[in-house]
Structures are given as C-alpha cells and as structure tokens.
Amino acid sequence: MTTTWKLATRAEKMNPSVLREILKVTERPGIISLAGGLPSPKTFPIQEFADACAHVLHTDGQAALQYAASEGYGPLRQAVADMLPWNVDPAQVLITTGSQQGLDLVAKVLLDPGSRVLVETPTYLGALQAFAPMEPVPVSVASDDDGVIVDDLVAKAAGNASQEAARFVYLLPNFQNPTGRTMTEARRQAVSDAAAKAGLPIVEDNPYGELWFDEAPPLPLAARNPDGVIYLGSFSKVLAPGLRLGFLVAPKAIYPKLLQAKQAVDLHTPIFTQRMVSAVMKDNFLASHVPTIRALYKRQRDAMVAALRREMKGLDVQFNVPVGGMFLWARMPEGIDTVKLLPRAVERNVAFVPGAPFYAGPGDSRTMRLSFVTANVDEIDTAIAALAATVREVLAE
Numbered sequence: 241m242t243t244t245w246k247l248a249t250r251a252e253k254m255n256p257s258v259l260r261e262i263l264k265v266t267e268r269p270g271i272i273s274l275a276g277g278l279p280s281p282k283t284f285p286i287q288e289f290a291d292a293c294a295h296v297l298h299t300d301g302q303a304a305l306q307y308a309a310s311e312g313y314g315p316l317r318q319a320v321a322d323m324l325p326w327n328v329d330p331a332q333v334l335i336t337t338g339s340q341q342g343l344d345l346v347a348k349v350l351l352d353p354g355s356r357v358l359v360e361t362p363t364y365l366g367a368l369q370a371f372a373p374m375e376p377v378p379v380s381v382a383s384d385d386d387g388v389i390v391d392d393l394v395a396k397a398a399g400n401a402s403q404e405a406a407r408f409v410y411l412l413p414n415f416q417n418p419t420g421r422t423m424t425e426a427r428r429q430a431v432s433d434a435a436a437k438a439g440l441p442i443v444e445d446n447p448y449g450e451l452w453f454d455e456a457p458p459l460p461l462a463a464r465n466p467d468g469v470i471y472l473g474s475f476s477k478v479l480a481p482g483l484r485l486g487f488l489v490a491p492k493a494i495y496p497k498l499l500q501a502k503q504a505v506d507l508h509t510p511i512f513t514q515r516m517v518s519a520v521m522k523d524n525f526l527a528s529h530v531p532t533i534r535a536l537y538k539r540q541r542d543a544m545v546a547a548l549r550r551e552m553k554g555l556d557v558q559f560n561v562p563v564g565g566m567f568l569w570a571r572m573p574e575g576i577d578t579v580k581l582l583p584r585a586v587e588r589n590v591a592f593v594p595g596a597p598f599y600a601g602p603g604d605s606r607t608m609r610l611s612f613v614t615a616n617v618d619e620i621d622t623a624i625a626a627l628a629a630t631v632r633e634v635l636a637e
C-alpha cells in the first residue's frame with residue numbers, strides 16, 4: 241500500500257511564500273535586484289568575527305560547543321538589556337534564532353485558530369507567514385504615513401457578542417517593512433495609550449531601528465508601557481543576518497510561556513554564535529560599526545530618491561523618502577499592476593517586489609517595495625532608469 245500523508249490543517253495553511261514564487265524570475269545573472277531584503281554584505285565585520293571565533297574557541301571552547309540555557313547566554317542578555325533605551329531586566333530577555341523565531345513563538349503562545357490579530361496596512365509578509373500556521377484571522381488596521389490609525393485600531397481591537405477581542409496588534413514603528421515609514425512621536429503615544437486603555441497587547445517588531453540616517457527615531461512603544469508590549473529585536477541588520485540571532489523582551493507575565501515554546505522548538509539559540517557576538521560587541525563595537533552602515537545606506541537612499549525624481553519625471557509615480565532602514569515604497573501610475581510589471585522589468589534586468597502580497601486584506605496592485613541597500617549607487621541609477629523605461633513602455637501599450 242502506498243503511504244498516505246494526511247496533512248495537519250495547519251500544514252494546509254502553509255504556502256510557499258507568494259513573494260518567493262514571484263521573485264523566481266529575478267534569479268538570473270545580470271539582474272540588478274532592488275527586491276531582496278538583504279543587508280549590504282560590505283557591512284559584515286568579517287575580521288572581527290574571525291578574531292572573536294578564535295577567541296571563543298580558545299578561551300571557552302568546551303562551553304561554546306555544549307548545550308546551553310534556553311534563555312540565552314547571560315552576558316549577551318545583559319548586553320541587550322544595556323542596549324535598549326528603557327529599563328530592561330536581563331531576566332526578561334530571551335535570545336531567539338533570528339527575530340523571525342520571535343514571531344513564531346509569539347504566535348504559538350498567543351493565537352488559536354480563529355483568533356484575530358491586528359496588523360498594519362500593509363505589513364511584513366514574513367510575520368503573516370509566521371502567524372499563519374496557528375490559523376488566526378489577520379485583520380488590517382487602516383494606516384497612513386504615520387502608522388496605524390488609532391480610531392480604527394480601537395474599533396477593531398474590541399470584542400462583541402459574536403467575536404472575542406483581538407489577541408494582539410503587530411506593529412513596526414521604525415522604517416517599516418515594506419513601506420519604510422516611521423511612526424511619529426505623537427502617533428506612538430496615542431497608540432500606546434489607546435492599547436493600554438483597551439487592554440490590547442502589542443507585539444513591536446524593531447529590526448531596523450538602529451539604521452536611522454539623521455536622527456534617532458522616537459522611543460519604542462515598549463519603553464512607554466513595558467508590561468503591555470512584547471518587543472522583538474535582531475542582530476541581522478547591525479551585524480549579519482547569517483548569524484540568525486535575535487531577541488525578544490517580554491513582560492514577566494508572558495515570558496515563561498515564550499520560554500517554554502522556545503524550548504520545544506530548538507532547546508536554545510546556538511551558543512557558539514551567541515558567545516561570538518558577545519565577544520564582537522565588547523568594547524562597544526556597535527557604537528563605531530553601526531554609523532558606517534547608516535552612512536552607506538543613507539548615500540544609497542539619496543541615490544535612489546534622486547534617480548526616481550529624475551527618471552520618473554512626468555509620470556504619476558508617488559514614493560516616500562524613508563528616514564532610515566532599507567526600503568522605499570512607491571506607487572505606480574494608474575493602469576500599472578506591479579505583479580505584471582515585474583517580468584517586464586526583469587527583461588530589462590531590474591527586479592523589485594510587488595506590493596500586493598504585503599497586505600492582509602486586498603492589496604494595492606500599483607505599489608512596489610524597493611530596497612536601496614543591496615545594490616550600489618551606480619546599480620541603483622541603472623536600475624531605476626530601466627524601471628522607468630519599463631513603466632513608460634507598458635503605459636504606451
């Protein structure tokens with residue numbers, strides 16, 4: 241008899257990333273990709289890692305290769321607590337295998353099938369994917385250039401006779417993926433106050449917060465109401481994503497459950513990597529390293545904005561000027577569907593990410609996400625010129 245693999249309902253809900261499918265066409269040599277969310281490899285501190293690796297192996301080799309605590313490496317938890325701009329007890333820090341794992345743990349601990357989870361319009365697709373196996377109902381909260389709109393948040397958070405209150409709202413206040421937008425000070429405080437009043441938990445995802453260009457963004461939501469927020473952070477964008485090293489800071493009321501979920505997933509985040517990063521970070525390495533990333537990305541953001549202004553002249557193209565992070569959000573003229581535009585752009589050797597998959601509800605098919613960090617300034621110029629030529633060509637058909 242042939243073996244029958246009866247899938248769990250949750251597995252039925254897992255889909256290959258829509259994006260990955262769409263972006264298959266971009267995996268061709270010669271393409272300038274503005275699509276991927278890949279930090280510039282030029283920023284990876286390879287020599288520092290080589291030194292730290294030797295140091296860890298020579299001084300703590302046995303411990304570095306042994307099983308370790310699920311909570312994470314003590315000195316790294318302390319370093320995370322010290323890094324954050326509010327009073328964090330290291331006992332509230334859980335080191336995760338990338339902040340992506342933080343999203344998985346949060347979903348496991350807080351979502352049942354049918355639970356409503358509130359998200360921005362649009363939101364980080366990877367979070368929707370991380371939540372999906374728990375079979376929640378993602379609900380889009382109306383959003384503008386400053387983030388979620390408070391009245392809509394409050395309205396959608398509430399429960400009534402036929403539905404339970406939303407389990408949490410997932411927010412990205414700094415240089416959001418995909419739009420690059422930043423929540424203003426006033427909006428943060430209003431969201432924080434409204435969530436506290438409604439008893440609505442916040443999951444705050446902040447992998448890009450350190451990548452500001454001219455001034456640091458306003459304080460995180462977690463700093464305003466630490467008991468009402470699970471905060472997710474990452475070393476991917478300030479050191480290297482291949483480390484798969486992130487962290488979460490959780491209120492004491494929920495930390496033990498997140499820890500139990502973490503234990504079940506992978507026992508602990510690789511201790512070798514944790515010790516290595518801890519060694520790299522000593523003597524305040526990030527204080528000198530991160531400004532070099534900011535400067536590079538700012539130059540490339542400027543190049544992209546200048547190229548868009550130059551090349552899209554006369555077209556009804558709107559785009560924002562992000563004040564940090566990795567992404568810019570653009571809206572193409574009426575008549576352009578960016579999913580259909582992509583293969584045409586690829587013919588001209590440029591790739592971007594269509595915006596529609598980032599919406600929990602119906603997507604805006606005219607939008608696209610452009611990364612300004614992976615390609616260099618010359619490539620950005622070439623790519624935006626090619627993109628504009630593609631748009632003009634399609635409009636003329």
Ligand code: PMP
Pocket residue numbers: 277337338339340341364366412417445447473474475476481484485486
């Ligand atoms: N959250 C957001 C908003 C992201 O953009 C990413 C990376 N693309 C992640 C979380 C996951 O990052 P990591 O697992 O590398 O920390």
